[in-house]
Amino acid sequence: MSTRKNLDERIAAAKEEAEKKQARLKLLMQQQKKEERKARNHRLCERGGKVESLLPGLAKLTDEQFHIFVEKTLLTPHTKRILDELLPNETTADQSGGDTAPQSAETAKTAQPPVTNGSGKTGDAAKVAS
Numbered sequence: 001m002s003t004r005k006n007l008d009e010r011i012a013a014a015k016e017e018a019e020k021k022q023a024r025l026k027l028l029m030q031q032q033k034k035e036e037r038k039a040r041n042h043r044l045c046e047r048g049g050k051v052e053s054l055l056p057g058l059a060k061l062t063d064e065q066f067h068i069f070v071e072k073t074l075l076t077p078h079t080k081r082i083l084d085e086l087l088p089n090e091t092t093a094d095q096s097g098g099d100t101a102p103q104s105a106e107t108a109k110t111a112q113p114p115v116t117n118g119s120g121k122t123g124d125a126a127k128v129a130s
Contacts, residue, residue, distance in 0.1 A: 052058050058066060073079070 058069070061069060
């Protein structure tokens with residue numbers, strides 16, 4: 001009978017140890033998430049500050065106007081080509097949902113930006129020239 005009692009005590013001790021380790025793991029994971037959030041917030045503030053320092057008028061835009069500005073300036077094939085050049089091992093198509101393929105640095109250097117027709121919409125160079 002003492003063997004059974006001893007075994008029950010060892011099982012209880014093992015369960016208690018497992019619970020402590022699980023709690024420690026949860027605490028460490030929470031700490032890691034907190035540090036990742038802090039690093040992301042810092043990065044976003046740094047980059048946002050840099051953008052506003054380069055284009056001071058952005059600070060006066062409403063959130064909706066800023067969103068429109070970002071869409072019209074950053075979501076272009078030219079911008080995606082530049083990003084592909086800076087990140088040659090990754091594709092922006094995976095992140096943006098588009099079907100742009102990564103280009104070599106040589107191709108990206110010779111690529112021309114999209115031509116606009118004055119209304120902000122892209123078009124053929126022949127249409128704009130006429």
